[in-house]
Amino acid sequence: MSAWERWFAEQREERERAGLQRALRPRARDEHLIDLAGNDYLGLSAHPEVRRAAAGAALGWGAGAGASRLVTGTTELHAELERELAEFTGQRAALVLSTGYHANLSAVTALAGKDALIVSDAHVHASLIDAARLSRASIEVVGHNDVSAVRAALADTDRRAIVLAESVFSVLGDAAPLAELAAVCAEHDALLLVDEAHGLGVLGPGGRGLVHALGLAGHPNVVVTATLSKALGAMGGAVLGSPALIDHLTNRARPFIFDTALAPAAVAGAQAALRQLRAAPELPGEIHRRAARLADRLVVPRSAGAVLSVPMPSPGVALAAQAKALAEGVRVGCFRPPSVPDGVSRLRITAQAGLDAPSWNRAAEVLARIIDEHRSEQ
Structure with missing residues (x-):
């Protein structure tokens, strides 16, 4: 093993010990997930x-x-x-x-x-x-x-x-x-x-x-x-x-x-x-309505825009909550140090105006339950 290979291995081990190892996860074109991690706030990327x-x-x-x-x-x-x-x-x-x-x-x-x-x-x-x-x-x-x-x-x-x-x-x-x-x-x-x-x-x-x-x-x-x-x-x-x-x-x-x-x-x-x-100048309004209702349901501060920030006890707990949501068909973001300026691990949820109402409501129910389960973990 070369010096560089040893260094790469050491760096990965250090990241894994801190719960900060990241990986690329290619998504399929036809995957059936409710995406509340991306930034396509208005759903315009897929507009015909x-x-x-x-x-x-x-x-x-x-x-x-x-x-x-x-x-x-x-x-x-x-x-x-x-x-x-x-x-x-x-x-x-x-x-x-x-x-x-x-x-x-x-x-x-x-x-x-x-x-x-x-x-x-x-x-x-x-x-x-x-x-x-x-x-x-x-x-x-x-x-x-x-x-x-x-x-x-x-x-x-x-x-x-x-x-x-x-x-x-x-x-x-x-x-x-x-x-x-x-x-x-x-x-x-x-x-x-x-x-x-x-x-x-x-x-x-x-x-x-x-x-x-x-x-x-x-x-x-x-x-x-x-x-x-x-x-x-x-x-x-x-x-x-x-x-x-x-x-x-x-x-x-x-x-x-x-x-x-x-x-x-x-x-x-x-x-x-x-x-x-x-x-369709009314589109941004739907973002704010959905973001406000979800913030109240998750008991977090309302967002000025589309981004909801949900503090979690640790990087590991944040990753576990993210994984459980994904297993139930809802993708959310997970911010951990050093990506967060104050060192607090968070789930990052984006309100999406492009989702139909049943999908949005289902995602909100899944997230409310999972986040409530994980908040008390250490």
């Missing part, structure tokens, strides 16, 4: 019009974009989707990237640098954490949703400053105090970067996001990132803001410049999903 649009784009444009956006990878579909995303969210311009992860990497690394300060909420997504590290900026992590700590950090620097937050946080499901954060940023001429991954399609009138709902769309101190892989059921990411911002990213964001463009099928699928959302 969305499927047809994605298939048509693949047939018409090919399986991939063929190059980076600045070479030949930008198609008419990319430009159309960017216009429609900007208009839908109340922004002046948008830039589509291959993933939401790339959107955050691009925005943060291109806007910050070794002369900048990043003030980051302690609960931001891993993509924002990685982006901050790659930017070479000084980083100050502040308490979750602590506006006073952000104000103190900005008052204590003369550097260009960027504040990182999510509209709805992916672990706890709570909302950021965006209005207060935007005011503090404007006061100190800092930039507030808001990740709307779990807000787009879920919050605000017709699912336009929390930034739009609070009247912050187009604010000179606010930049938005988003993903196309959650409520829109496709793949990809976007940065939204001013034309000057998009021009800067197009020229300076390495994760954008050197990455192959998002495949036409994903672009067309996201565009079709966005159009379905515009045609």
